[in-house]
Amino acid sequence: MKNILLFGAGKSATSLIDYLVSNAPRQKWHITVADQDLALIKSKTGKSYYVTPAVIDIRDQASRQKLVEETDLVISLLPPALHIFVARDCLQFNKNLLTASYIDPEIRQLEKEIEQAGLLFMYEMGLDPGIDHMSAMKLIHSIEKKGGQISAFRSYCGGLISPESNDNPWQYKISWNARNVVLAGSSGAIFREKGKVKEIAYQQLFDQPKTIHIPSLGKLAYYPNRDSMGYMDAYNLEEIPTFMRATLRYPDFCEGWSTLVKLGLTDDAKKIQTDAMTYYDWASQKIEQDPKLSHEENIANYLGISAKSKVLRQLKFLGLLNGETIGLGEQTNATILQHVVESKLGMEPADKDMIVMTHEIEFERRGMTTRLHSYMITQGEDSLRTAMAKTVGLPLGIMAKLILQDKVSLKGLKIPIMPDVYNPVLKELEDYNIRFEESFE
Known part of the structure; x- marks a missing residue:
């Protein structure tokens, strides 16, 4: 029995978990899915005999390392900034690592150690990159x-x-x-x-x-x-x-x-207090208000566009022109915007x-x-089994299978650009209707 440890049960994990679970009986795998949200894990894994949920805080070193030490292969779908914790654990306990995230400067610093340990850390193994x-x-x-x-x-x-x-x-x-x-x-x-x-x-x-x-x-x-x-x-x-x-x-x-960027609403540096701030006040932080004009007219004048522009319709759709109070405490503009798009642009x-x-x-x-x-x-099929989850998760699952079947002899910090990886992965992706059409001119 080979053990696979997956960190992260978020949006991109759905198809990966489906793939691992469906292959588990034939491949003799057991999968541990680790996340801070038990309900989220169970929503993705059901009651499969081949899955163990693990509720942990990823920053809890003892809990995290215990899971890494007991597994054969680690897959990380954590937010990019958290991969480094898992990577260091994999080095310490001699485990291979897969992730869909970009190679960043922190992991690059470990490149020689990874190679010397004879391990494979395959990064950028998702959609884009992947x-x-x-x-x-x-x-x-x-x-x-x-x-x-x-x-x-x-x-x-x-x-x-x-x-x-x-x-x-x-x-x-x-x-x-x-x-x-x-x-x-x-x-x-x-x-x-x-x-x-x-x-x-x-x-x-x-x-x-x-x-x-x-x-x-x-x-x-x-x-x-x-x-x-x-x-x-x-x-x-x-x-x-x-x-x-x-x-x-x-x-x-x-x-x-482009309008949100010009209004400064994607900035993630400075925190502002939102408990008494309205969405319009937040959206118009850079604008000198003319009290004789409407919210739409003030923003339109600042942006140099018509008050009937589709950009104004977009801002209105997000609720940025109304007087509703935000009430999220002290947050950056980017965090507030994340809250807005999650509530207004959700599937x-x-x-x-x-x-x-x-x-x-x-x-x-x-x-x-x-x-x-x-x-x-x-x-995609629906809001859970999305095309995004499919194209991020399946390459990771297929690569996990290749590693556990000893069909990949690569070592070091890699991205999937070699025939030994892309040929079998792209071939199996076609079984899931992920294929390319070609034309010449």
Whole structure:
């Protein structure tokens, strides 16, 4: 019997838990799901004989380490800042670790120790990052094997609401960690375009986004995602003129979110007292009020838009133009906004989300320039078994199976860019209708 320890039973854990439980009898696994919320764990695991719930505070070192010491493999779906606690435990007790989160500076400092211990810490093993790496590297390696010379690489991914559930002026609903949504893009973006390094500050990131056409969906907006250039070396594309990774959204979302950034509502530094503050007072902190004007007119004048603009409809939908008191005590603007979007942009039980991923690769072979398009669209079933949970969780589950079956000999701190990983994982993902279509021009 092999033991798997999963930290975190949140939104992204649903499909992973389903996968682990369904494979448990045949693979002879036992799964421990650790979270601070017992009801949440039970809602995901049911009464399975193969699952043990563990209610812990992740910062309780003794409880956490006891679980790590007794398992064969650890998977972490905790908030990114908490992975380091689990990683250090895995080093101490000689356990392999899987997570969907980005490699950060703290874990990078442990890279030599991980390698010396002969352990595999596979990071970025989810959707984006994760499936994006695997599907991109499969294409890149295929092109290079046939003698193609790549000149441009662009990769786009977005967690969206399906068209049939797209019923609010934001064209968006929360299908993953709301705090990550609120803070998305806060570090700005850097990428390479036609040989020039381009940097975009957070304040301009959502302004006038460009669009891309997706078959069967039409135009989606995109904005560059984090530090794209940090992956040029990993993809072995250090010399190409154009390299960009980007996030997809419906166009209306970007326009509205740009407004929230301009109003300062995504700031996570300074705390303010909200017990007697109204939502309108909060939304208009930067605005010098004209008492003769309505709330809509004051904000419209500040933003330089019409009082009948759809942006005002978006702010009104979030409840930011009314006199209701916030009453959350002392909080940052970002925490208040998280509360707002969770309550106003949450998915209804029957809502379906949608993951869209596409790669565009330009290359030359035998004197001919070709553009390859590869895209994937995956829909969720409902607000619990979402496309987001499916595409984040299943790669982790499949990778766990490969490790426990001794089919992976990798060691060290890795991301999934090697054929021994992406070939079996992408192949099994097709069994769950997560597959890519390709076209050339």
